[in-house]
Amino acid sequence: MSIVKTLLAGKYTTMLFRLALGAIFIYASVDKIAHPADFARAIFYYRILPVPLVNVLAVVLPWAELLAGILLILGIFTRGSVLLINLMLIVFIVAIAYNVLRGVDIACGCFTVSPTAKKHGLSLLYRDIGMLLMGLQIYFFDRGLLSLARRNQTRGS
Amino acid sequence: MQKGFGKTATQALLIILLSGVVGIVYNATSSKGISLIGHWAEADSTGFLIPLSYQKGDSLITLAEAITKYQSQNTIFLDARYKEDYELGHVRGAINLSFDDFYELLPEVEERLSKEKEIVTYCGEIDCDISLFLGRLLKEEGYERVMVMVQGWEGWTKAGLPTSKGPNP
Structure with a gap:
């Protein structure tokens, strides 16, 4: 029992998840920041957001990913950044699931009945759900191991 | 905590x-x-919609122009969508050349194409890009007379034009 608890709620698991999730978000943001037009098109392909809002989101979202990722790794504003990351992941998951269900291939924004497109959407979905589980673990169990704000955090506990 | x-x-x-x-x-x-x-899918001064992925060098045609070419029976129509979508319904006589599997499928359909003839590509609707992308790949392969019917399958069916179902002929 205690081994399971250590694995699921342990500070080392949390620290590992924090570093991994932070790194994933930093990595994911860099390409989007470098190629805003491509990212705007990717958002457009989801066919969910009103068209005038697509570009604004494409400009701001990658920076939110980058900042939240950096803060998560540093352990500053850990709960705030992981909350934001979890919210982003929930939005991504809902958006992908919605498009898998109604048959939109998010690789091209095309309406399709192709199982290839569905498979692609589902694999993205599983990936994001996996990241959300990491994020939730951090949100509920973070104890600030290897984080810059550790002292403040433990003082407040 | x-x-x-x-x-x-x-x-x-x-x-x-x-x-x-x-x-x-x-x-x-x-x-x-x-x-x-x-700015996505803007209309030009004549009301003709320019698809979002338009680049200089893409040749776009209206539905009316596509109909004229279709009736001349001297133009090849290429469906850029997935096989499954093509089989559910397509422009009658069109050949399926999915953009996603372009290099795999090209050898299969190549003998039915012609570098001298006009080719019209299309995909689902005005917002889909794969007809444009297919057109660009074809131009790279030496098919210079490629045009894109931007209203796509949606425009074609709405206008009540000839369609058929089933796999590639």
């Missing part, structure tokens, strides 16, 4: 605000910056 949700939410909001400021400033100063209000 728990410090109240209010503080956490404030932190998250601060990150969002900072991202907004940094993102917009960076975008304004970056050479790759984009306009904050997106």
